[in-house]
Amino acid sequence: MASEARALLSAIPAGRAFLEVAKRIPETALANDVVVAASKLLGASADNKENLPTNGATGSAPGAPADVLVTIPQLQITAGIAKGKYDISFSLQALTFSNAKTSIAIPTSAITHVAILDQIPQDTRKRCLLVIALNRSGPAAMNGKQRLQAVVIQTLESDTLDLVAPSGEALQGPTVAVVCQAVGMAIPDFANFLAPSPELYTSAKGNVAVGAVVGASQGFLFPLEGALLFAERPPLLLPHVATLAYEVRRPQSSTCDLVVHMREGDAIVPVEFSQVEKAELGRLISYFERCRIKPYDPSNPPKLAADGAAGGGGSGTNGEDDGDGDSDDEDDSEDDEDFDPSALERLESGGRAAKRARTERSGAAGAGVGPSSSGAGSNVARDVAMRGADEDDAEEEEAEAGSSEDEGEEDSDDDDEDSYDEEEELADLTDEDDVPAEAVRARAKGGKAAAGGGGAGGSGAGGKGRGGRAQPETDEDDEEEDDE
Structure with missing residues (x-):
């Protein structure tokens, strides 16, 4: 036997x-x-009833299903699933991690990125980590009751493999390169391979990663092109396409907390990296700006629209906001403050916009710029002018709103209306029957004399109220007095 x-x-x-x-x-x-x-x-x-140990020489297992493309034996897993050595079988449907105790299948459709980390800070063993990242919000790959987010394979830079796939294809070279080649066989056209880039991010200490803590695990945060990666337990890869905003908490402390707001399905989930050194803060912010990820705004936090797209304070490549929305709202609010409904009605009816009230000019002429510019004569003239101007304005608005035919004549006589000489003003002032024109002239002259005694500012202020012609009108008024 x-x-x-x-x-x-x-x-x-x-x-x-x-x-x-x-x-x-x-x-x-x-x-x-x-x-x-x-x-x-x-x-x-x-008879396909049991699993067999892996054939390390050929990269295949005796009696293995025909759809297994290649099996890589005895790879060390450090995070994601239970630590230990596993044989990894690659097929078009799944990556299967198996050893004597367990077997875990990860669908290839759940794999989003593969990151190669060969520049680990403070590492004297020259380790090389290969992180297989999984979809955070799609169909779940489970390890018992726990959802898998990533699996970390650890090798040394000096480790190599020499395998032959069942198809006859040779897989040779560093272990990390062979694993990436096997991933390419299982997922044709897969291109989401990531690696640290000193041109994209270098810490204050000259490393491609920065120390951080997630939960109770201390490790390194790698800012990569297209994702943030924490390669310790638990391993986390945060793709930029699902990153809505970043937030810095306790920025005045020696160590701060970096919070990344992520879109996961129909929810927004904050992921916190604590105990980040304050000296690294400026470089991290520059990295986020370069990757077009916006800072978190408490007054306008990121939101998810009905279709799951990011809105509000979202960023980057996910629910992009061009950054002009807030300024547009401010401009609209400023326009609303200046909006005049009556002006809109006159424009729609074909009438001209009402002229500025004439009381502004008369009041300015009588008030002057200081206490010494006011007098009894100026007060009487101002009161009379205000009453007359109010009635005159009402008549003008009725005339302008009632007839659009006069519009052409008014346009041709704009210069005459703008001149607004003293005769028109006196006509306005004498609209009330109980005030003789001679009395108005005398009182107006006395008010102007008092205003002139208060300084040049009084006549200057009045001139701005109606075309800047206050001084010429005073001269004409003196001439009319001489004629009388």
Whole structure:
């Protein structure tokens, strides 16, 4: 029985390797039992009933399904799933991580990025980490009851592999390069490979990553082209396409907290990286600006629209806001403050906009610029002018709103209306029957004399109220007095 089992195992490379290990068992009976059990396991695998140990020489497992493209043996997993060594089988449907204790299948459709980290700060072992990142909001890849977000494979820069796939394709070179090649076989046209770039981000200490803490785990945060990556437990890869905003908390402390607001399905989830050194803050902000990720605005936090797109304070490449929305709203509010409904009605009816009230000019002329410019004569003239101007304005508005035919004549006589000489003013002032024109002239002259005594500012202020012609009107008024 044992001899037949040995013959069966000797027919395959993996079986021969197993027999070499079995020779080290000192007890012959126990060694024979192990060999027989291995041969039975091989026969059961042929019927697809059990899994077999990986064939490290050929990169395939005896009796493995035909859709397995390649299997890479004994890779060290440090985060994502339980630590230990796993054989990873690559197929078009899934990546399967298996060892003696467990087997975990990750659909290839859930893989979004593969990051190669070969410049780890403060690492004297020259480790190389390969992070297989998974979709954070799509169909879940589960490890028991836990949703997997990434799996971290650890090798050394000096580790190499030399495998031959069942198709005959050779996979040779550094372990990380071979794993990436296998991913390309399982996911044709996959191009989301990431790596640190000193041109994109370099810390104050000259590294491509910055120290940070997630939960209770201390590690390094890698700002990459297209994503932020935390490669410790738990491993996190935050793609820019789902990043809405970044926030810095406790910026005045020696260490600050960096919060990244992420879109995950129908929710916005903050992810916090704490204990980031204050000296790194400026470089991180420059990185976010370069990647077009906006700072978090508490007064306008990012929102999700009905279709799941980002809105409000969102950024970058996700629900992009061009940054002009707020300024447009401010301009609109300023326009609303200056809006005059009556002016709009006159424009719609074909009439001209009402002229500025004439009381502004008369009041300015009488008031002057200081207490010494006011007098009894100026007060009387101002009161009379205000009453007359109010009635005159009402008549003008009725005339302008009632007839659009006079519009052409008014346009041709704009210069005459703008001149607004003293005769028109006196006509306005004498609209009231109980005030004789002679009394108005006398009172107006007395008010102007008082205003002139207060300084040049009084006449200057009045001139601005109606075309800047206050002084010429005073001269005409003196001439009319002389004629009388």
